Amino acid sequence: MAYTAKIKVTLRQSILDVQGKAVEHALLNLGYGSVGSARIGKYIEVSINEHDRGEAERVCNEICLKLLSNPVMENYSFELEQA
Amino acid sequence: MHAVSSFEGVRPVMLWHGSHDLQGARAIILPGGFSYGDYLRAGSIARFSPIMQEIVEAAGKGLPVLGICNGFQVLLESGLLEGALSKNRDKKFLCRDTFIRTENSSTMFTKLYAKGEVLSIPIAHGEGNYFAPAEVIESLEEHGQVAFRYCDREGRVSDESNPNGSVSSIAGITNRRGNVLGLMPHPERASEQLLGSEDGRRMFESLFSQL
Numbered sequence: 001m002a003y004t005a006k007i008k009v010t011l012r013q014s015i016l017d018v019q020g021k022a023v024e025h026a027l028l029n030l031g032y033g034s035v036g037s038a039r040i041g042k043y044i045e046v047s048i049n050e051h052d053r054g055e056a057e058r059v060c061n062e063i064c065l066k067l068l069s070n071p072v073m074e075n076y077s078f079e080l081e082q083a
Numbered sequence: 084m085h086a087v088s089s090f091e092g093v094r095p096v097m098l099w100h101g102s103h104d105l106q107g108a109r110a111i112i113l114p115g116g117f118s119y120g121d122y123l124r125a126g127s128i129a130r131f132s133p134i135m136q137e138i139v140e141a142a143g144k145g146l147p148v149l150g151i152c153n154g155f156q157v158l159l160e161s162g163l164l165e166g167a168l169s170k171n172r173d174k175k176f177l178c179r180d181t182f183i184r185t186e187n188s189s190t191m192f193t194k195l196y197a198k199g200e201v202l203s204i205p206i207a208h209g210e211g212n213y214f215a216p217a218e219v220i221e222s223l224e225e226h227g228q229v230a231f232r233y234c235d236r237e238g239r240v241s242d243e244s245n246p247n248g249s250v251s252s253i254a255g256i257t258n259r260r261g262n263v264l265g266l267m268p269h270p271e272r273a274s275e276q277l278l279g280s281e282d283g284r285r286m287f288e289s290l291f292s293q294l
Contacts, residue, residue, distance in 0.1 A: 011169070015169060015214060016169075016172065016212075016248065018170045018171070018172065018173070018174045019170065019174070021174075022174055042123075067123070067127060067128075067131070068123070070124055070127065070160070070167050072159075072166060072167035072214065072215065072216070073167045073169055073214055
């Protein structure tokens with residue numbers, strides 16, 4: 001079975017997101033006074049060929065912790081869809 | 084290569100990232116640059132290159148490893164050093180001279196400096212903003228693992244003298260055992276008078292004198 005993992009990696013709240021800050025200021029300068037804060041992360045799509053969902057989830061967690069995110073400063077979350 | 088080859092009796096050898104052979108090296112220097120284009124995160128992919136597996140294992144047995152700039156980023160990603168580096172506080176790539184203060188002069192990389200000695204060594208990075216959780220910082224400080232801190236010409240550490248927003252103005256750290264040093268400033272670019280400073284030279288000299 002093929003799954004598509006839609007993975008989001010974001011900086012932890014305690015880490016200053018300088019890209020997000022720049023975008024936030026730009027939005028405020030554009031007159032969007034209702035904009036609070038902007039934070040920028042990464043979106044990664046990975047296809048995973050595993051027989052069952054549980055195994056695909058295990059692989060996805062593993063690659064997120066090992067390579068796709070750095071747990072020291074980032075969080076990750078993902079949705080698994082049947083391809 | 085150039086900076087290292089100027090030391091008598093020292094022969095630098097280039098190691099290929101795809102190889103498992105350390106070629107009997109007595110010390111490893113991971114230089115700066117942009118390994119794998121810095122994709123994903125600086126150093127995150129290089130950490131899994133074949134040669135890094137050997138370096139991690141050898142470092143665990145005490146082989147000296149010095150990581151400069153991107154090399155520091157690779158060492159953090161590989162877990163040889165604690166913490167992480169994120170984008171500079173002011174969003175800019177910074178290429179300029181900085182002053183750093185020697186915080187621990189008893190490591191194998193800093194023996195020829197005096198404690199508190201201020202060095203002029205340039206930086207050139209976009210992601211040099213050192214971060215680690217408070218308990219890790221505390222432990223680094225407690226065990227003398229903070230090797231260098233950004234400072235001003237007089238050695239004063241302040242927000243103004245901190246170029247990239249690093250926690251506690253940290254510019255370089257070692258592992259607990261002291262055989263692995265990572266730092267963002269480039270000692271090899273301050274290794275001869277022609278380059279404006281020779282302050283980085285003693286870092287290599289300290290290391291080589293103990294091999």
